[in-house]
């Protein structure tokens with residue numbers, strides 16, 4: 001390989017590395033801020049009447065429980081009975 005061609009290849013390799021690093025940094029910084037941690041923000045509700053399971057926003061669930069003073073469960077979207085309870089508790 002000629003000396004001149006070698007230099008061009010080196011420059012191209014360095015540029016590709018910089019672009020790759022920049023892209024990875026961009027993806028990491030933008031993704032980390034915009035994507036919420038879904039696993040901690042949701043709660044799994046199970047219906048004691050029909051066995052239906054669904055995901056509910058944790059804050060929404062807590063608000064529901066406070067509003068109803070824990071006396072009744074969450075209304076099941078399948079059988080419409082207020083017998084849905086969090087699997088965590």
Ligand SMILES: [Zn+2]
Pocket residue numbers: 047048049050051052076077078079080081
């Ligand atoms: Zn149900």
